[in-house]
Amino acid sequence: MHISKKVILTTFALVVPCIAYANAGVPMLFLAMPAFLMSLVPIIAIETLYISKGLELPLGQSLKTASISNVVSTIIGIPLTWFLLVVVQVLTGGGGAYGINSVMGKVLAVTWQAPWLIPYEEDLSWMIPAAGIVLLIPFFFTSWWSEYFVSKKLNKTLPSLSVRGKVRNANLITYSLLAAWPIGFWVLNSAAK
Numbered sequence: 195m196h197i198s199k200k201v202i203l204t205t206f207a208l209v210v211p212c213i214a215y216a217n218a219g220v221p222m223l224f225l226a227m228p229a230f231l232m233s234l235v236p237i238i239a240i241e242t243l244y245i246s247k248g249l250e251l252p253l254g255q256s257l258k259t260a261s262i263s264n265v266v267s268t269i270i271g272i273p274l275t276w277f278l279l280v281v282v283q284v285l286t287g288g289g290g291a292y293g294i295n296s297v298m299g300k301v302l303a304v305t306w307q308a309p310w311l312i313p314y315e316e317d318l319s320w321m322i323p324a325a326g327i328v329l330l331i332p333f334f335f336t337s338w339w340s341e342y343f344v345s346k347k348l349n350k351t352l353p354s355l356s357v358r359g360k361v362r363n364a365n366l367i368t369y370s371l372l373a374a375w376p377i378g379f380w381v382l383n384s385a386a387k
Contacts, residue, residue, distance in 0.1 A: 326376030
């Protein structure tokens with residue numbers, strides 16, 4: 195199996211960040227993780243209340259479920275998903291700069307290349323929030339399924355279908371609120387211009 199030089203360098207840059215050059219792009223995980231970590235306590239509080247009421251769990255059990263499942267999805271699920279998205283991006287040719295002179299070029303730059311943005315310096319003020327919104331989609335699914343798995347393990351007597359639906363809805367609520375981070379970033383950048 196032949197592994198391309200780009201895959202090796204990208205993987206090495208992830209493991210040893212000091213070798214990455216300033217013009218190597220924007221690894222969105224390093225912008226997203228602080229927002230996820232700062233939001234973790236409010237997310238746990240919101241999901242605790244929602245799951246407690248929706249699954250008729252005692253508040254303490256709901257807090258334990260929401261806390262453990264959210265820590266797992268934030269610390270393991272989100273970085274792992276981002277890493278897999280970077281690998282897919284690089285393996286499918288998304289590691290190169292194709293230009294953003296067209297609408298399609300702009301769309302591809304913030305969707306296909308959302309995990310690791312190409313450094314179009316003068317356009318990063320809109321690209322970072324757009325890529326942040328795009329990344330919320332795979333992150334949502336990772337959170338939903340990893341939190342469902344943990345929640346089901348912690349609450350074996352509850353019906354799987356009910357747990358899956360309530361965890362999904364709790365994540366829909368909190369991910370809607372997480373969208374405030376990239377939107378707020380875009381608004382602040384727009385106001386500063």
